[in-house]
Amino acid sequence: MEELLNVVSEGINKINTNIARNKKYFDYPFTTNCGHFYKLLLLHSQVECWEQFLKLLNKFKGDRDVTFTKQCEEFEKRITIEKSMVPGFVTQDTLNQMIEYMRTLEWKVEELLRKESHVFSKERNE
Numbered sequence: 001m002e003e004l005l006n007v008v009s010e011g012i013n014k015i016n017t018n019i020a021r022n023k024k025y026f027d028y029p030f031t032t033n034c035g036h037f038y039k040l041l042l043l044h045s046q047v048e049c050w051e052q053f054l055k056l057l058n059k060f061k062g063d064r065d066v067t068f069t070k071q072c073e074e075f076e077k078r079i080t081i082e083k084s085m086v087p088g089f090v091t092q093d094t095l096n097q098m099i100e101y102m103r104t105l106e107w108k109v110e111e112l113l114r115k116e117s118h119v120f121s122k123e124r125n126e
Contacts, residue, residue, distance in 0.1 A: 005061065008054045015047045071101055 022040050075098055082090050 005054070005057055008050060008057060012047060012050045012054060015043055015050065019043045019047065075101075 019040065022036060022043065075094065078094050079090055082094065
């Protein structure tokens with residue numbers, strides 16, 4: 001995730017540098033070329049899109065960096081209480097929380113597998 005954030009940030013910096021360079025072109029008195037104005041407009045549009053994408057990635061990173069604890073016992077208690085009230089019924093809120101917890105576990109497992117495969121491939125190359 002960090003690598004992706006770094007790549008997107010570098011891309012945004014490159015576009016901003018390109019915008020700054022194209023703006024300097026307009027300081028000269030002979031710049032009546034509409035193509036450069038259009039290019040500058042497109043660069044601004046690109047940087048806005050990439051900044052929105054970076055915000056979305058940071059949001060996902062914030063969602064995934066949640067420290068989690070074992071919740072099996074808590075879910076077990078909630079399910080038994082809900083089943084005792086109405087037999088065979090579990091509330092939608094409990095199910096949604098269980099699904100969200102499973103997603104965070106999957107993210108952590110994927111991260112660990114990626115790290116493990118990266119370390120394994122690095123050891124194999126050495």
